[in-house]
Amino acid sequence: MNAILALSARHLALKPPADESILPGSINALQYYNKTLHYIRKAMHYDTYKTSLELLATSLIISAYEMLDGSTQDWQRHLQGVFWIQRSQVIHGDSQGLRQAVWWAWLCQDVWAAFREKRKPFTFWQPVRMLSELNPYELAARSVYFFAQVVGYCSYEETEASQNDPHRRISEADTLSENLEDWKKHLTVEFQPLSQPSSPDDVFKPIWINPPAFGT
Numbered sequence: 001m002n003a004i005l006a007l008s009a010r011h012l013a014l015k016p017p018a019d020e021s022i023l024p025g026s027i028n029a030l031q032y033y034n035k036t037l038h039y040i041r042k043a044m045h046y047d048t049y050k051t052s053l054e055l056l057a058t059s060l061i062i063s064a065y066e067m068l069d070g071s072t073q074d075w076q077r078h079l080q081g082v083f084w085i086q087r088s089q090v091i092h093g094d095s096q097g098l099r100q101a102v103w104w105a106w107l108c109q110d111v112w113a114a115f116r117e118k119r120k121p122f123t124f125w126q127p128v129r130m131l132s133e134l135n136p137y138e139l140a141a142r143s144v145y146f147f148a149q150v151v152g153y154c155s156y157e158e159t160e161a162s163q164n165d166p167h168r169r170i171s172e173a174d175t176l177s178e179n180l181e182d183w184k185k186h187l188t189v190e191f192q193p194l195s196q197p198s199s200p201d202d203v204f205k206p207i208w209i210n211p212p213a214f215g216t
Contacts, residue, residue: 002032002035002039003032003036003057003058004061006032006036006062006065007029007061007064009029010069011068014068029065029069033069036058036062037062040059043055051089053099055085056082056085056086056091056098056102059078059081059085060082060102060105060106062078063079063082063106064109066078067109067112067113076113079110082102082106083106083110083122083123086102086106091103092125093107093141093145094127094128094129104141107121107123107145107148108144110122110123114152114155118154118155118156119155119157120152120155120157121148121151121152123148127142131183131186132186136188136191137213139183140191140214140216142183143183144216146176146180146183149179153173190214191209191214191216192209193207193208193209194208194209194210195208196208
């Protein structure tokens, strides 16, 4: 609860409501944030909490708070922390239930951080299921995985490692391109834009895809 309140208060502080008299302010957000960290430190003394869904969800919410708060060092530490929690419990993109949901939400954060810092994403999980086995929502999620692969390919580590082997670099790029084209071929009707009225004054043609997850 405190993690959700911290994130909500921070989000409202970034985008104030029309009635600023109900604005919670950054001080309130920080108080909820500190309460959450205090609770986690106490709860970590219990082995059952270390493998609980509550810890996974709370850590991810706090990580999102730090992303909005601009605390790069704290955010990086929590992204790594969630990674090690998931790795120790063998949680990945096909774990089912809340564990799977947390993994994908964490990957979105990690990919954004990796893209910004030009590093490789932490994850090394490789999907087992074929694209033909996925439903539309899983196809949308898989695009995030492919984006993580592209971010890893563009990272400083990979660029430096392949300086003396351009053929390997080209081969990896071809593989990424083929994977993306294969993904595109499996897209279902849900990914197609819906009818949308347009105006001659539109600079760009409006595109409406619903639900938003299919707007990838």
